[in-house]
Amino acid sequence: MIQILPLALAEGVSRNPLIQFVPLILIFGIFYFFLFAPMRKRQKALEQLIENLKKGDRIVTTGGVHGEIASVKDKVVLVKVADNVKLRISRSAVAGLEGSEADS
Numbered sequence: 605m606i607q608i609l610p611l612a613l614a615e616g617v618s619r620n621p622l623i624q625f626v627p628l629i630l631i632f633g634i635f636y637f638f639l640f641a642p643m644r645k646r647q648k649a650l651e652q653l654i655e656n657l658k659k660g661d662r663i664v665t666t667g668g669v670h671g672e673i674a675s676v677k678d679k680v681v682l683v684k685v686a687d688n689v690k691l692r693i694s695r696s697a698v699a700g701l702e703g704s705e706a707d708s
Contacts, residue, residue, distance in 0.1 A: 650699075650700070653698070653700065653701065654695050654696070654698055657673060657676050657681060657695065657698065658673065658676060659673050659674065659675060659676065660672065660673060661673045661701060662701065662702035662703070663681075663683065663698050663699075663700070663701055663702060664698075664699050664700055664701070664702050665683070665693055665697045665698060665699055666697050666698075666699045667697065669683070669685060669691065669693075670685070670702055671683035671684055671685040671691065672684045674690055679694060679695055679696075680692050680693070680694060680695070681693050681694075681695055681698065
């Protein structure tokens with residue numbers, strides 16, 4: 605019985621094991637540029653928006669409450685949602701500005 609061996613094995617040439625990891629590295633690179641990088645960019649933009657909140661801004665919270673900022677403190681924002689109705693919310697609960705691209 606005759607065995608047919610691949611050319612590399614027949615000649616006694618061994619392949620570099622690092623070459624086998626090249627496809628995995630390429631897949632990770634694709635995931636990074638198409639998933640992780642844009643997600644990090646949006647997160648940084650939201651952090652900057654939260655830092656720059658000021659009185660009078662119209663916001664939307666993560667719970668879907670729309671309102672106008674009445675005052676801003678260290679970690680708490682007082683949001684006016686109706687006449688004589690104000691809510692104290694955490695800055696981290698702000699999802700974005702009302703009418704911004706993130707809302708749509």
